[in-house]
Amino acid sequence: MAEATNLSIFEWFCVVIILFAAISLQSSTEPIETEQPNQLESMTGVIELSTRSAMDAFGLTDFKIGAIASVNLTSQKVTAEPCSECSNQLTGIEMTGDVVITNLLDSNNRQGRVEATIQFTHLYELTAKSFLMQEWFLIEWDSGDSNSSVQIYIRHDPPRWHPETSSLPSSFVETDDGFMSRSGSEVVVQDSQDNTQLIRACLPDSFLCRASSPDAVLVAKYGPLTPPAVVQTPLEWQQQNHSNVSGIPEDSSFAQELMLLGDERNTTSSWCPTSYDDSIASISYQHIEQNVSLAPLSALLFATASIQPLFTPSGDVWTETAFGETHCSSLMSLEGSINFGIYSKNSI
Structure with missing residues (x-):
């Protein structure tokens, strides 16, 4: 298989x-x-x-x-x-x-x-x-x-x-x-x-x-x-400088399909909950704000009396960063504050 x-x-x-x-x-x-x-x-x-x-x-x-x-x-x-x-x-x-x-x-x-x-x-x-x-x-x-x-x-x-x-x-x-x-x-x-x-x-x-x-x-x-049981606090997202960018990531996150992205942008930092390697692949785009909210599976989630994921993308720059088996994506303001982030790590 x-x-x-x-x-x-x-x-x-x-x-x-x-x-x-x-x-x-x-x-x-x-x-x-x-x-x-x-x-x-x-x-x-x-x-x-x-x-x-x-x-x-x-x-x-x-x-x-x-x-x-x-x-x-x-x-x-x-x-x-x-x-x-x-x-x-x-x-x-x-x-x-x-x-x-x-x-x-x-x-x-x-x-x-x-x-x-x-x-x-x-x-x-x-x-x-x-x-x-x-x-x-x-x-x-x-x-x-x-x-x-x-x-x-x-x-x-x-x-x-x-x-x-x-x-x-x-x-x-x-x-x-x-x-x-x-x-x-x-x-x-x-x-x-x-x-x-x-x-x-x-x-x-x-x-x-x-x-x-x-x-x-x-x-x-x-x-x-x-x-309630006590669990670990999630990994902290850290703003990190791009010291040695070797190219662009091979894969991208789902946000490039859901968000309206414009031209490439030159950025010197991005966000990730783990420290970057010495060499990373990274690319940034202008984020064009829209008056829309992302609410995946709203009917199904409303069936939960729990909190429904509802998010209105707000920010100026979308950045994708990859190193090793780790991929981080972040939506941040021009001042560098993070509003939305995705971290993934795969091991096969």
Whole structure:
């Protein structure tokens, strides 16, 4: 079986969000004051990788569409010490467990199988007045022969207001089958017995999919609130000088497809959470601001009573920097402040 290729960061992000669609989901079929506080304990289910991008997100570029990913994950609330630029303690969730991918067929119809472990952590800084300051999405994937690490960092400037809620918002409508998303990829949330939720969802680019015959069927189990576990504070993003640029990176991040970039720019620094090697490849572009917000999988994420990734790109310069197996991308102002960053490291 061919080795997995380097993962697309954006597709990584999307598929992982699919896996964790039930994070902190609460029942909204009864008045909230009658419910006992609970939290997500585990999630199990299957996802049919019915699109090319879903296959590629797991590094399965050499295999036919239609592999099946089975997930068995546990969840816990977490907390971390404030970062050096934080005024508040970090809180969030962490999910870990096994992913088994079967029904793999290559071009010669030879069958294969992948077993891996995955860890997903979402940390954020929230003020006492419910303003969101910073977010970190951390993904670790280990399949034995290969492993990958991804960190996505967002600084909200101005801070984003995010009041806590325990019910599904107006982006869902109640139907006979449960609560269904009004727009975007179809997502249906159903209450079941024994503190469980059934979630049926479609992948974001699976245009023929319907929730009645979904790509993903996940069962989320809930239990009583427990004290959060303490995890490490994410790696600090550092502004670093370009002392010896040897060329341009071979690969680029997803932002070049989502953001409007202009001409190349000469810059003497960029951001990364690890120190640069003596020789790096780097390129910078003018970033042209638009009045748009990036909200991937909004319907699916609203099904979580957790924080939805919502980001309006703001900044003047987009820089891509690569060295060894590490790739860092950052969106910064002319003064050098970072607003958005992506760090990835692959090892095969």
